[in-house]
Amino acid sequence: MCGAPDQAVELPAGTDLTKETVLTGRVVAGDEPVGGAFVRLLDGTGEFTAEVVSSASGDFRFFAAPGTWTVRALSRRGNGESVLTPASPGLHRTEIAVG
């Protein structure tokens, strides 16, 4: 993959990672990426915050804040979730296994 753009870190122009807390990740079933999964961001109390659809390569992205977050994926391949605890702004990555 040397030199290939990494979809997971493709951010909108002007995104300032010293200010924005970006949560990014990939939905996978085994080794395969799962595109078209509904990925929801839940806050530290389990409250729904946002939802996006994963790209063909299984990638998703949220703009959040430092704290505890759960990312939960619903897909035809199954459901799954993962927890992130960013302590500061920047790029924070995870992976959600479904099935």
Next chain:
Amino acid sequence: MSREDVLVTADWAEKNLGTEGVVFLEVDEDTTAYDGGHLPGAVKINWTTELQDEVRRDIPTQEQFGALLSAKGVKNDDLVVLYGGNNNWFAAYAYWEFKLYGHENVKLLDGGRKKWELDGRTLTTEVADRTATSYSAKPADNSIRALRDEVVAAIDTKNLVDVRSPDEFSGKILAPAHLPQEQSQRPGHIPSAINIPWSKAANEDGTFKSDEELTALYGEAGFDAGKSTIAYCRIGERSSHTWFVLRELLGHGDVKNYDGSWTEYGSLIGVPIELGAH
């Protein structure tokens, strides 16, 4: 009013895709979603260019709305079924505009794109081609739309329902978490507003919760059924979802959507703002 008057199920939609007099219209936050696959026969509406004026910050005029529906091939007496991604946010916004301009026979597809996709139902990339009509929109019914002065006057008087996420309500963040956060307006909420996130009204698959669950949800959050109501969010689309729940599903009489919402209110000079959770 019952659910059947304002909602169709995915099963009903699947059986009526080609039915004469029924028009399926897709409205997505992601305006490219339709191009990647949509319900067979459905026509796309682009909310950024077609459901708002492209110069002034406002909804389309009566004439613009009529021209839009004419171009989409909608007749005045057609049953319009709206659906979309993101739990029908923008489909609900379109529904509100259809009602505002007097199209009575309009319904939402319960669960929108999400349930349709999770069910594994048919999607096509074939673009539907409908013959243009001469649709005549009615004058705007402003009994379902709140403007800023009315919102300020409603503080401590009407139900002000802030349907954004708790972090947007408290002022911790300014936009939903799938969008960049740098904005010009001040964070917080309108004083006396109660925070009932739109998401609490929907199941995980995007369908609406039952009337009993919805009544309990708003009652427990301090919604006063004896008062008039204004719902708001950031740009008026999530609050259309809640407006739909309160007026169309639960049958509350005087419910308005404040489409200016936080991007307007949070930019106004001199209006009161409250920070923090209740």
